[in-house]
Amino acid sequence: MRLSSERLMLREFRAADARDVHAYASDPEVVRYTDWGPSNLAQTQERVVAKAARGVEGDDAYSWAVTIRGEDRVIGSAEVRIASRDHRRAEFGYVFAREVWGRGLATETALLLRDTAFGSFGVHRLYATCHPDNAASVRVLEKAGLQLEGRLRDHLWVRDAWRDSLLFAAVSSGPSGIRAFDVSAGQ
Template structure:
């Protein structure tokens, strides 16, 4: 297993540094993905065994090598604490689009960290990767996530019914899209 998941550029804002993920982050990544509150509307159930973090790392490494996934660890600059993950995935350079995924430690919600991190990743997506469109697939009941993307300029483009089956629960998708020219940079 290589130590680095993949090399992504460091992105910085006043309170945050977004950097590459390495093997040393796996304990924190396990903690994030095993928090039932943070995983309530995720596409798979909360992890229950640390081995799941190691398996995830190996799977992601494969997609990173194809440049289909660009993952960042969100680190708080004041104490160097990893507080979340932001990812561009399903990156299609030919069609100039990608999906945005994110997860923040529930102890750090409500402080604008997600908004700050999202602006860095979206600026990178539009300016450096020259994408034209970024998408987000959100459970319509996940109001914090809907609020986050709407503040950034995303438009709700449709409702996809019964799209997810997670731990016996069926969920819809509120499908959001953001065009480069609509991005509210803040």
Template sequence: METARLRLRRFTPADAPALAAYRSDPEVSRYQSWESPVPSAEAERLAATLSAGDPRDPGWFQYAVERLDVPGLIGDVGVCRSDDGRQAELGFTFAPEFQGRGYASEAVARTVEFLLVKEGLHRVSAACDGRNVRSARLLERVGFRREGHLVRSTWIKGEWTDDVLFGLLASEYPARTRTRTRARKDGHGPP
């Protein structure tokens, strides 16, 4: 898949060093399930495993994200298809130097479009740690609605954390996305 600035593709073994670098950053791993640092050998195994998956099979498939102008891994978008293939959950992780530039929004929006329009899924969902305000805002920006807030529902890294739940139905897309974009341009929506 491509956007104006990005390519979402299958992982390759060559992605391992960049994967280890950004997943080892404590700020990147703060709201994620893995511990940092991520050793090179673990990143090599992970890149090899991720390169072998089928994006249409049930379960998780991780897309590597790179810029079109300068190839090289800048982040990843994960899609977890349900067993019946009608729904998916997504998640995303980006290297710190590529955050705040719209790359994650662009990659997530393209993935959502692919899943709901091209693949014909009924629904896409996402969840994030309640403290991860930037990820929550990104999900709302690309059209997701907040559907729930689970208080102290996940034990991770030695503490209970909240989960914020998001969803987007195919029947709402792209109308919900257009409404969010128009509201931002008019100054009536979140940035």
């Protein structure tokens, strides 16, 4: 299941993407606020090969390689994870190579994921968490229409310390409860 927007194409990962992914997964600036990394090449390769074997969809999660339309190079990754089918609740996340920051591409991706979750997937509540100091990500989530709901204390154990997270969410304005929740729609 590929997704496209004005400037972006979100596609399945391929094993050959490991080099592109490693460029950002190994960058300390990129992983400063993530709960993983920096990754070494072997770790990146293992993860990319596993994602390539799995395809976009698997185990209630959708994982995409983000590319600029017309170029094949991977500039980031994006994910939607179905947290509860019964309650039509999903979480999303994204990470981008430093060289493409500040061009609105994360915002474009977040909007695309939001529209896909609410539209094709029938999600009702979409949420994301981010590090309290991650001002750029806070801004992206706000621009994608999510609202701050609160601070999750000691939410993550990262690099030998507890870490708070901010919780952002948006609720579908669609006809809740009427449409069957079908995450395989739109494939």
